[in-house]
Amino acid sequence: MNDNEIIELYNQRSETAIDETKKKYHSYLMTIADNILYNKEDSEECVSDTYLKTWNAIPPTVPTCLQAFLGKITRNVALNKLRNDTRQKRAANKYYIQLDELDNILRAEYDIESKICQKQMLKIIDMFLADLPIDKRIIFVRRYWYFDSIKDISKRMNISESNVKITLKRQRDTLKKILNKEGYL
Amino acid sequence: MKGLDFTTLLTNIQDNYIEEADKYAKKKNTTPTLLIKAACAALVLGLIGSLYVGIQNSFKTDVLLLTVSAKELGMEEYTFGVSLPEIVYSDEEKVIIYDFRGIYIYSYKSQELIGFSDFRPINMTLIQGSNPTCVEVSGDGKYVKFYNENFKYLYDVTLNKTEQVEFYADIDKGFNSYNIEALPFGDSNSLTKDQITYIGTDNALVAVDLDYDFNAENSDVLRYKNLIILKQTGNDIIEYRLFE
Numbered sequence: 001m002n003d004n005e006i007i008e009l010y011n012q013r014s015e016t017a018i019d020e021t022k023k024k025y026h027s028y029l030m031t032i033a034d035n036i037l038y039n040k041e042d043s044e045e046c047v048s049d050t051y052l053k054t055w056n057a058i059p060p061t062v063p064t065c066l067q068a069f070l071g072k073i074t075r076n077v078a079l080n081k082l083r084n085d086t087r088q089k090r091a092a093n094k095y096y097i098q099l100d101e102l103d104n105i106l107r108a109e110y111d112i113e114s115k116i117c118q119k120q121m122l123k124i125i126d127m128f129l130a131d132l133p134i135d136k137r138i139i140f141v142r143r144y145w146y147f148d149s150i151k152d153i154s155k156r157m158n159i160s161e162s163n164v165k166i167t168l169k170r171q172r173d174t175l176k177k178i179l180n181k182e183g184y185l
Numbered sequence: 186m187k188g189l190d191f192t193t194l195l196t197n198i199q200d201n202y203i204e205e206a207d208k209y210a211k212k213k214n215t216t217p218t219l220l221i222k223a224a225c226a227a228l229v230l231g232l233i234g235s236l237y238v239g240i241q242n243s244f245k246t247d248v249l250l251l252t253v254s255a256k257e258l259g260m261e262e263y264t265f266g267v268s269l270p271e272i273v274y275s276d277e278e279k280v281i282i283y284d285f286r287g288i289y290i291y292s293y294k295s296q297e298l299i300g301f302s303d304f305r306p307i308n309m310t311l312i313q314g315s316n317p318t319c320v321e322v323s324g325d326g327k328y329v330k331f332y333n334e335n336f337k338y339l340y341d342v343t344l345n346k347t348e349q350v351e352f353y354a355d356i357d358k359g360f361n362s363y364n365i366e367a368l369p370f371g372d373s374n375s376l377t378k379d380q381i382t383y384i385g386t387d388n389a390l391v392a393v394d395l396d397y398d399f400n401a402e403n404s405d406v407l408r409y410k411n412l413i414i415l416k417q418t419g420n421d422i423i424e425y426r427l428f429e
Contacts, residue, residue, distance in 0.1 A: 071207075145196075156209075
């Protein structure tokens with residue numbers, strides 16, 4: 001079943017919509033959650049929350065890309081769960097390596113809570129991503145959106161782990177320069 | 186601003202980037218592409234080589250001569266959970282690998298470790314995280330640069346000599362270093378199940394592996410001497426032991 005058909009099921013308030021979503025995206029969403037939470041049970045719970053939130057959101061929301069829509073919800077739920085659970089914070093070492101990398105980009109105290117600031121920064125990040133060659137962009141997104149390990153990215157992209165690390169380091173440096181230039185650091 | 190806030194912000198990047206990163210799968214490299222790349226690499230060898238010599242002569246500061254025997258290295262215990270050393274270069278004569286301990290040069294011809302640049306005395310052992318040591322090899326495999334945000338080093342493979350430099354002209358001028366090609370993970374031609382198989386400049390397949398029986402009751406401690414390099418040229422696969 002294609003995404004438009006699944007969205008139509010949500011619009012009709014048919015519970016089959018969730019079954020079809022599970023069939024198509026369950027493992028994808030579990031990967032996202034597990035890369036952050038590092039715990040199968042919590043990831044299952046997080047993905048279940050995603051289905052509920054999706055059910056409540058559509059309609060009126062009409063996702064332009066169902067996969068990304070679901071992925072974003074899962075990612076947010078997982079990050080919120082992580083933020084509120086110190087036990088998992090200790091356990092999720094893998095995730096915290098990525099976080100440490102990003103933290104190093106943005107050390108300055110800036111009002112990230114401001115909605116205007118968030119929108120402006122997001123625009124800059126989208127422009128930064130748009131300027132990257134596709135393979136480099138995928139490396140960035142796999143690392144900092146999907147939280148893949150260096151090894152997994154290396155396998156996916158058929159390049160050495162060293163190459164992945166170098167690429168990410170240069171990307172972080174470039175992003176840092178851009179944000180500095182725009183007055184965010 | 187903290188990383189967690191920034192990563193929350195990243196959630197809302199454009200949908201197409203998220204979808205693209207999930208669906209993208211790099212196609213397997215084809216031989217003609219490799220040949221073209223090899224030819225291009227050959228053309229720039231002299232240029233890059235001479236450039237590195239230029240850098241070396243112009244900006245050298247402290248010279249570090251680091252010599253540790255292969256046997257000494259081989260007797261060190263291998264820590265479970267740490268990634269195996271990674272291949273960054275391989276040609277007819279030698280293979281260059283590195284891990285958190287340093288950079289190793291192994292000669293296929295003399296079947297011995299012919300060089301080692303030790304990361305430990307210079308505190309460059311962090312190869313992951315926010316400020317990792319990055320390792321790049323010149324197109325001719327004669328020089329290896331390794332650096333983090335604070336320090337830059339250049340390792341002369343031929344002289345087995347490491348020195349600190351102030352900057353790399355090739356990075357500043359946008360020159361590319363050599364990037365070893367790899368087979369898609371799980372490719373039927375892969376030499377091992379768990380590790381990436383690379384394609385050297387001589388088109389031979391190479392991979393690192395461990396010669397160790399994890400199930401044997403009386404096994405000795407896992408040591409670096411258990412590390413092997415597999416190299417396939419044509420139908421022949423040869424096993425090289427780096428630290429024996």
